[in-house]
Amino acid sequence: MCTELRQATAPQIWAIASGKGGVGKSVIATNLAISLAKEGRRCTLIDADLGGANLHTLLGMQRPKRDLTHLFTDNQVNLQQLAIPTGIDGLDLVCGSMDMLDVANLHLAKKQKLIRQVASLDNEHVIIDIGAGSSFNSLDFFLLGHQSILVVLPTPSSLENVYHFLKAALSRKFTQAARRLGLSLSIDSSALLPWPQIEKLRATQPLTADALQEEVGRLQPRIIINQARTVEERQLGGQIALACRHFFNINVEALGSIDFDERVYTSVQKMKPALQEEGEFGFDLAIHDITRNLLDSGRSK
Numbered sequence: 030m031c032t033e034l035r036q037a038t039a040p041q042i043w044a045i046a047s048g049k050g051g052v053g054k055s056v057i058a059t060n061l062a063i064s065l066a067k068e069g070r071r072c073t074l075i076d077a078d079l080g081g082a083n084l085h086t087l088l089g090m091q092r093p094k095r096d097l098t099h100l101f102t103d104n105q106v107n108l109q110q111l112a113i114p115t116g117i118d119g120l121d122l123v124c125g126s127m128d129m130l131d132v133a134n135l136h137l138a139k140k141q142k143l144i145r146q147v148a149s150l151d152n153e154h155v156i157i158d159i160g161a162g163s164s165f166n167s168l169d170f171f172l173l174g175h176q177s178i179l180v181v182l183p184t185p186s187s188l189e190n191v192y193h194f195l196k197a198a199l200s201r202k203f204t205q206a207a208r209r210l211g212l213s214l215s216i217d218s219s220a221l222l223p224w225p226q227i228e229k230l231r232a233t234q235p236l237t238a239d240a241l242q243e244e245v246g247r248l249q250p251r252i253i254i255n256q257a258r259t260v261e262e263r264q265l266g267g268q269i270a271l272a273c274r275h276f277f278n279i280n281v282e283a284l285g286s287i288d289f290d291e292r293v294y295t296s297v298q299k300m301k302p303a304l305q306e307e308g309e310f311g312f313d314l315a316i317h318d319i320t321r322n323l324l325d326s327g328r329s330k
């Protein structure tokens with residue numbers, strides 16, 4: 030693709046988050062990025078787990094000289110300059126911050142700089158690995174994705190966290206959409222959903238209410254169940270999607286499930302991603318299926 034065409038097209042962004050830590054976000058982000066590269070697509074992987082950056086280790090790379098810290102501390106630096114080759118054809122990495130102690134509580138202007146520059150990166154795909162939990166940082170990176178992907182373990186505590194995370198994401202989306210439309214609306218209690226406020230607004234400003242509803246409705250999170258061991262666990266994504274449609278009135282979709290696989294543990298220990306190993310196993314097939322699903326569903330917003 031020629032440079033002019035590439036620059037004219039914004040990258041397709043996949044943002045990967047989780048309510049709970051240690052569920053497999055980084056492993057999945059890394060292997061999805063490799064899977065895209067293997068399909069001949071150019072991808073930038075961004076380690077946005079501010080304060081817990083580890084993608085370079087998963088990729089078996091030396092700690093880089095430049096990372097996101099430089100974007101936040103040096104006005105002359107842009108995100109594109111921080112993308113370093115991974116040694117895998119078509120795949121670059123922007124390493125996460127490791128030196129700034131307060132980076133997890135990113136200042137608004139710095140976060141906005143990062144968000145703007147992610148959206149204008151000169152690449153086909155961007156995959157963002159986000160820190161666990163529903164801090165505003167994590168939610169804002171999650172909402173930045175054309176595909177907002179939530180990784181869930183089939184454990185009671187992880188499942189509980191999904192609903193909390195999605196409710197927080199919905200509330201954040203509502204506040205952002207309202208602000209974009211010049212409305213000073215927000216959800217003051219995490220116990221509330223946005224829909225009653227939109228209905229109330231409809232009585233006086235029906236067109237604005239429609240626009241707000243449409244914008245909020247663009248939040249269509251995708252669920253990946255990771256470390257499944259039984260048929261029931263593999264099907265949990267569909268059940269979460271149904272429950273979210275029922276309780277939150279948002280369009281959540283199951284993207285697929287990945288089985289628990291000792292090879293993943295071994296690959297992390299060896300600092301060599303599973304998709305870079307010889308042979309093709311269940312994990313690889315699951316990652317390829319999920320990549321396909323994401324590519325097929327295209328831009329959702």
Ligand SMILES: Nc1ncnc2c1ncn2[C@@H]1O[C@H](COP(=O)(O)OP(=O)(O)OP(=O)(O)O)[C@@H](O)[C@H]1O
Nearest residue numbers: 050051052053054055056161288289290293294297
């Ligand atoms: N499908 C799997 N099968 C077996 N083990 C897995 C699988 N997925 C992840 N793991 C294990 O879980 C560990 C944690 O994975 P990972 O670091 O990707 O989680 P994370 O969600 O990014 O964690 P954090 O919230 O701390 O950033 C890995 O080191 C790996 O051993």
Ligand SMILES: [Mg+2]
Nearest residue numbers: 054055056078
């Ligand atoms: Mg991680």
